[in-house]
Amino acid sequence: MLVKPRGPGVDSPTEAVVTGWGKVDGRPAYVYSFDFTLLGGSLSEAVGEKISKVMNLAMSTGAPVIGIQDSGGARIQDGSEALRGYGDIFCLNVLASGVIPQLTVIMGPSAGGGAYSPALTDFIFATEGSGQMYITGPDVIRAVTGEEVTHEELGGAHALASRSGVAHFAIQGEEETLAEVRRLLSFLPSNNAEDPPLMPSGDDPDRAEDDLLTLVPAEPNRPYDVREVIDRIVDDGDFMEVHELFAANMVVGFARMAGQSVGIVANQPMVLAGSIDINASRKAARFVRFCDAFNIPVVTLVDTPGYLPGITQEYGGILTHGAKLLFAYSEATVPKITVVLRKAVGGAYLAMGSKSMRTDMNFGWPTTEIPVMGPEGAVNVVYREELANAADPAARRAELIEEYRQKLANPYIAAGRGFLDDVIDPRHTRRKIIRALEMLRNKADHNPPKKHGNIPL
Ligand code: HXC
Numbered sequence: 001m002l003v004k005p006r007g008p009g010v011d012s013p014t015e016a017v018v019t020g021w022g023k024v025d026g027r028p029a030y031v032y033s034f035d036f037t038l039l040g041g042s043l044s045e046a047v048g049e050k051i052s053k054v055m056n057l058a059m060s061t062g063a064p065v066i067g068i069q070d071s072g073g074a075r076i077q078d079g080s081e082a083l084r085g086y087g088d089i090f091c092l093n094v095l096a097s098g099v100i101p102q103l104t105v106i107m108g109p110s111a112g113g114g115a116y117s118p119a120l121t122d123f124i125f126a127t128e129g130s131g132q133m134y135i136t137g138p139d140v141i142r143a144v145t146g147e148e149v150t151h152e153e154l155g156g157a158h159a160l161a162s163r164s165g166v167a168h169f170a171i172q173g174e175e176e177t178l179a180e181v182r183r184l185l186s187f188l189p190s191n192n193a194e195d196p197p198l199m200p201s202g203d204d205p206d207r208a209e210d211d212l213l214t215l216v217p218a219e220p221n222r223p224y225d226v227r228e229v230i231d232r233i234v235d236d237g238d239f240m241e242v243h244e245l246f247a248a249n250m251v252v253g254f255a256r257m258a259g260q261s262v263g264i265v266a267n268q269p270m271v272l273a274g275s276i277d278i279n280a281s282r283k284a285a286r287f288v289r290f291c292d293a294f295n296i297p298v299v300t301l302v303d304t305p306g307y308l309p310g311i312t313q314e315y316g317g318i319l320t321h322g323a324k325l326l327f328a329y330s331e332a333t334v335p336k337i338t339v340v341l342r343k344a345v346g347g348a349y350l351a352m353g354s355k356s357m358r359t360d361m362n363f364g365w366p367t368t369e370i371p372v373m374g375p376e377g378a379v380n381v382v383y384r385e386e387l388a389n390a391a392d393p394a395a396r397r398a399e400l401i402e403e404y405r406q407k408l409a410n411p412y413i414a415a416g417r418g419f420l421d422d423v424i425d426p427r428h429t430r431r432k433i434i435r436a437l438e439m440l441r442n443k444a445d446h447n448p449p450k451k452h453g454n455i456p457l
Helices: 045-061 080-096 113-119 138-145 151-155 157-164 174-187 226-233 278-293 311-315 318-331 346-351 375-382 384-389 393-408 411-416 426-439
Strands: 017-024 027-034 065-071 102-111 123-127 132-134 169-171 240-242 250-257 260-267 298-304 336-344 361-364
Touching: 017 045, 017 174, 027 045, 045 065, 045 080, 065 113, 080 113, 102 113, 102 174, 113 132, 123 157, 123 174, 132 151, 138 151, 151 157, 157 169, 169 174, 174 240, 174 250, 226 250, 226 260, 226 298, 226 426, 250 278, 250 426, 260 278, 278 298, 278 318, 298 346, 311 318, 318 346, 336 346, 336 426, 361 411, 361 426, 375 384, 375 393, 384 393
Parallel strands: 027 065, 065 102, 102 123, 102 132, 123 169, 260 298, 298 336, 336 361
Antiparallel strands: 017 027, 240 250, 250 260
């Protein structure tokens, strides 16, 4: 689209953004990419119109839109007209949310309005070294708050991906960043009316994994890397982790099982013992909602001692943020399959795709424990008096903990009550999940009619 700048003092045959469409793996996708060489890629009214045009086309034809950011924000010379350009884009971002995938690539500066539009999209990729995004840069911060910070510390790729979680991916190199954008698109449908493309790889759906017998330590508190489990159950060990650097106590990402795209959500016992804190809940809830919007089944692997206790968490609003996860799982209508690998305690058990959250198939490994609270804490509460009067409190406590574990914390009690559909051999986890996915392929589920729910934001 060739639109000339209208503002004062700019003589150029076209505006500061390049727009168009192409194909990724044979499927159409729309792109807009800022041109920093024209007034720093700043956004004028005409730039806004060009972007709105491709976004409208993307929505009406049901194809993803990718925005490549390299912009100084609203064109200062254009005043309120530039602001309107942003306003129109923000509104389209919202209308397109859940209809077509919207991806952003931060390859240069993204300041002011140039940062809000990305924040409204589904996934943000930031290129290390060149991509920087913030609402106001270091100069304004110094003037207003007196704080000293560099551009990179404030909004560089690493800061965006690890500190705030605003970016989902921080990647070294521009080519590599764009390759990852294409990789992500391969897991997604073009729009919310389609299923993701089926891409069988030849990896045997019945493949058994002996390693799974030993990967997860039997002792409930011993850490391990849950990504090792994921690698062994998905096709070819190909797992595209999302938000790797943010809230690492929860692992989320895309993979395929017998060629079908799935979203994986897993507690990570290696970080904060796999407990769920504010950021982990926000991260997983947003991911589950994305999967649900785009017809991607959710596979959940559970091994968590519970929600993280603490004053910081309470004051930070763990009740509001933790509830997001309950909300996301409960409202999701895509196929939902949960495997409890070891422990699933209290509220965290409920939130991580429990039966009550309308999950379709719940499996447990023989190491499964589903107590209301951890045995240590439970014994302290229930047997407080007995322990205070015991001749050898430590020995009695150990006895009671073991008793509690035997009585309440084994998979057959949960299975007997219908909380688990099956207790499975860990080696056959891949096969069990794939069979369940096949069984659920035509699942049709609906929520009660409403304008929209009121997720605890
Ligand atoms: C007009 C701009 C511009 C802008 C940069 N330029 N930003 N022109 N409007 N917003 C021009 C510069 O004048 C310069 O022109 C050229 O682009 C390159 O800019 P440099 O500063 O030389 O480049 P660099 O040193 O790489 O710094 C890049 C930058 C910096 C970090 C992006 O330009 C910057 O801080 N710009 C302003 C960022 C900002 O505060 N934007 C917020 C706008 S308000 P010449 O002719 O010298 O080459 C906003 C509100 C929206 O966006 C609110 C919505 C909610």
